[in-house]
Amino acid sequence: MSQACHxxxxxxxxxxxxxxxxxxxxxxxxxxxxxxxxxxxxxSRYSAYVRENEAYLRATWHASRRPSRVRFDAGVKWLGLEVRQHRQTGEHSAEVEFIARCRSADGKATRMHELSRFVREEGRWYYVDGDWR
Structure with a gap:
């Protein structure tokens, strides 16, 4: 049986x-x-965090906000993603509200609730930024 997607x-x-x-x-x-x-x-970006795929995360970050490096915390276990809502905000823009859950190496659980903004350029979607909720 194949592995379920992260x-x-x-x-x-x-x-x-x-x-x-x-x-x-x-x-x-x-x-x-x-x-x-x-x-x-x-x-897919959530899956990239689970797999610690820095190249994908950087490639899908909008150039205006792209960090020079993505850091991963040692021992973090990603526990799940819930997409609450998604909507087009314009012809080339969208928002997605999600909650990502993880547990740190010391056992502390974290819940990250964000409303993220995206833009589409030349047929590709890019993460721009988001507001924590």
Missing amino acids: CGRLDARGKPLAYAQCCERYLDHFDTTPAPDAESLVR
Whole structure:
């Protein structure tokens, strides 16, 4: 049986999608297979955090806000992603509200609730920034 995707996306029958059928195509083939919408980008970026894929995270960060480096905290275990809502805010812009949960190496649980903003340029979606809730 294939590994369920980290992002938690479900198929039409309510079963978890396999990583190979979900975020893997975006992370492993960013040059040819960009995320088709802002929600898929949130999900694939979450998977990239789980897999500590700095190259994908930087590539999908808008150039105006892209950090020079993405740091990963040792021992963090990602526990799940919940996409609360997503909406187009313009022809080339969108927002996604999500909650990502993780546990630090010392066992402390964290819940990150964010309303993120995205832009589409030349057919690709990019994370711009977000407001913590």
